[in-house]
Amino acid sequence: MYRIDNATSVAQMPTPSAAGTGGYFTGGNAATGQPATRLAADWFNLVQETLIHPIAYLGLALSKTDFSQLTTAIRALGLIAPYDATFAAAIGGYPLGAHVIDASGIEWVSTAAKNLTTPGGTDASWKSPTAGYALLSTVSQIASRWFTSASNSVTVPSWATRMRYQIVGGGGAGATCIGSSTADSVWAGGGGAGAFVEDIIPVVAGKTVQVTIGAGAAPDEQTTGAQNNGGNTTLTYDGNIVAIAGGGNGANWTSGSKVNCAGGRGGQPTVSIGSSPNAAYGNDGSDGQAGTVLQGGDGAGGPWGGAGRCGDAGGYPGRAPGAGGGGAKDTAMSGTKYYGGAGADGCAIIEWMP
Numbered sequence: 001m002y003r004i005d006n007a008t009s010v011a012q013m014p015t016p017s018a019a020g021t022g023g024y025f026t027g028g029n030a031a032t033g034q035p036a037t038r039l040a041a042d043w044f045n046l047v048q049e050t051l052i053h054p055i056a057y058l059g060l061a062l063s064k065t066d067f068s069q070l071t072t073a074i075r076a077l078g079l080i081a082p083y084d085a086t087f088a089a090a091i092g093g094y095p096l097g098a099h100v101i102d103a104s105g106i107e108w109v110s111t112a113a114k115n116l117t118t119p120g121g122t123d124a125s126w127k128s129p130t131a132g133y134a135l136l137s138t139v140s141q142i143a144s145r146w147f148t149s150a151s152n153s154v155t156v157p158s159w160a161t162r163m164r165y166q167i168v169g170g171g172g173a174g175a176t177c178i179g180s181s182t183a184d185s186v187w188a189g190g191g192g193a194g195a196f197v198e199d200i201i202p203v204v205a206g207k208t209v210q211v212t213i214g215a216g217a218a219p220d221e222q223t224t225g226a227q228n229n230g231g232n233t234t235l236t237y238d239g240n241i242v243a244i245a246g247g248g249n250g251a252n253w254t255s256g257s258k259v260n261c262a263g264g265r266g267g268q269p270t271v272s273i274g275s276s277p278n279a280a281y282g283n284d285g286s287d288g289q290a291g292t293v294l295q296g297g298d299g300a301g302g303p304w305g306g307a308g309r310c311g312d313a314g315g316y317p318g319r320a321p322g323a324g325g326g327g328a329k330d331t332a333m334s335g336t337k338y339y340g341g342a343g344a345d346g347c348a349i350i351e352w353m354p
Contacts, residue, residue, distance in 0.1 A: 001055055002064040003048060013049070016042045059155035059352075083108070083119050100126075149321065149347045153210045156203045160352040163203045165242070166303075168322035169194025170214035170230030171343025172248035172264035174299050174308055174315035175288060177328045178223045178337040182292040185223045185259055188327030189297030190285030190310060191343050192248030192264035194230050196303045196322070199277035200353070203237065209350060210236045214247045216318060216343035219325065223337065226252045230267065230322070233346040237273070244270040248282045248324050248343060251297060261288035263297050264324060285324045286310070299324030299341060308341035318344030 003009075028036030055062065055069045063069060083100040093114035094100070101107050102119045112125035119126040156163070172191030179186040194214060203209075214231030227250025235242045246267035254260045266282025288297035288310070296310030299318055306320025315326035318341065325341030 001052055001066070001069045002062050003052065004044075005064075013045055014041065016045070057157070059157045061153065061155065085118065088116055147347065147349050148211060149213060149345055151212045153208055154350065156205050156207045156209065157352055158205045159354055160203060160205060162200055162353040163209065163237075164198075164200045164351040164353060165235055166196070166198045166349040167211070167233045167235050167243060167245040168196050168214075168303055168346045168348075169233045169245040169247040169267040169282065170216045170346045171282075171299065171302065171308075171318040171322050171324040172230045172250040172267075172285065173217035173219045173228045173343050174285070174297065174310070174325035174327040174340030175227045175251035175253055175261050176219055176221070176223050176337060176339045177330055178335065179259075179330065180333050180335040182289075182294065182333075183259065184333075185253055185261065185289070186333055187261070187289035187294045187296055187329040188253070188310070188315065188340055189251035189261040189263040189288035190299035190308065190315070190327045191217060191227065191230070191250050191318070191324030191340070192266040192285045193282035193300035193302045193307075193318075193324050194233065194248045194322030194343075194346050195245040195267035195269040195280065195282045197235075197243040197245045197269045197271060197277060197279045199243070199271070199274040201237070201242065201274050207238045211348040211350075213348065214245070214346040216345045217247070217250055217325070218342050219315070219328075219339040220250065222253075224253050226250055227264065227340060228343075229264075230324075230343045231346070232267075233348060235348060240273065242271075242273045243277065243279070244272075245322075245346060246270070246282075247346070248285070248300060248322070250343075251285055251288065251327055251340065260290050261297060261327065263287045263300070263327075266300060267322075282322060283324075285327075288327045288329070294329075296329050297327035299326045299343070302344065306344060308343075311341070314338045315341035317341040320344060321347035 108119035175188030217228035230247030249264035263285030269279035283300035299308035301307035302322030306323040308326035328338035
């Protein structure tokens with residue numbers, strides 16, 4: 001989304017004229033003398049600024065080539081709506097399981113159907129969504145969330161003082177296979193998953209957060225040696241590296257008197273800023289062929305699963321952020337080259353907090 005920037009645009013929005021009676025557009029009617037609606041700058045500015053407002057509220061830099069910014073903002077801001085007594089009465093009460101935030105920004109979950117009580121009240125049928133769970137850190141409010149699977153930057157909003165982040169490295173590729181007997185590379189191992197890092201750190205409004213997303217590894221042309229590794233996902237704040245979620249390694253063929261294919265190792269996490277990070281190595285991919293023992297190697301699942309399965313005539317790709325691709329196998333030992341599955345791209349999730 002981007003503001004109009006042609007030669008006739010102006011740097012400051014003109015003061016809107018006084019509001020008239022609301023109406024609708026018409027193409028006009030020559031028979032009755034009804035003129036077509038004349039398009040006015042006031043109306044175009046209203047539409048432009050209304051579309052831009054949720055994007056700017058999240059601190060995203062407007063982009064002339066990114067057509068998904070409004071969708072991103074709607075998804076982030078629409079996660080949890082404020083409690084509204086008038087709305088509750090109009091619909092006969094909030095349904096069981098509805099999520100709202102109260103005037104203090106605290107999130108509540110409805111524990112009853114047709115719920116007309118007020119969150120936080122003594123007789124309220126609401127509970128905290130974290131009741132009964134252990135948290136990484138105590139969080140009273142999560143006001144907006146930003147998800148990206150492409151390298152990007154975002155500005156800390158004016159009201160935010162903390163940032164909770166989750167980053168995942170790209171998944172490693174499953175190995176490629178080719179052969180006509182068990183002396184060849186016929187059943188391949190799976191790729192490792194990208195590492196995962198999560199933490200809450202203090203931030204200052206107006207500073208820039210940059211994320212470089214690790215790409216999932218493409219399958220390798222070769223059927224010997226190490227296969228392709230997933231890329232690292234790097235998070236920086238104000239120009240300083242906060243954390244790196246390493247990409248998962250590709251599966252690895254080793255040849256000798258027998259042929260073996262080890263599953264790829266999971267990616268390694270590195271944390272440079274933060275006091276209590278939750279950092280985890282990625283899961284390892286499953287081993288494939290071990291000499292004449294034929295076994296298929298599935299890729300490793302990422303933090304949200306999605307492991308690529310070992311497949312006959314070609315491995316399956318990772319299907320969730322950071323997941324490893326499955327190895328390829330050739331049960332017919334046809335001598336045909338079959339490619340392993342690609343690893344899935346990494347991702348980053350940023351949550352701004354007061």
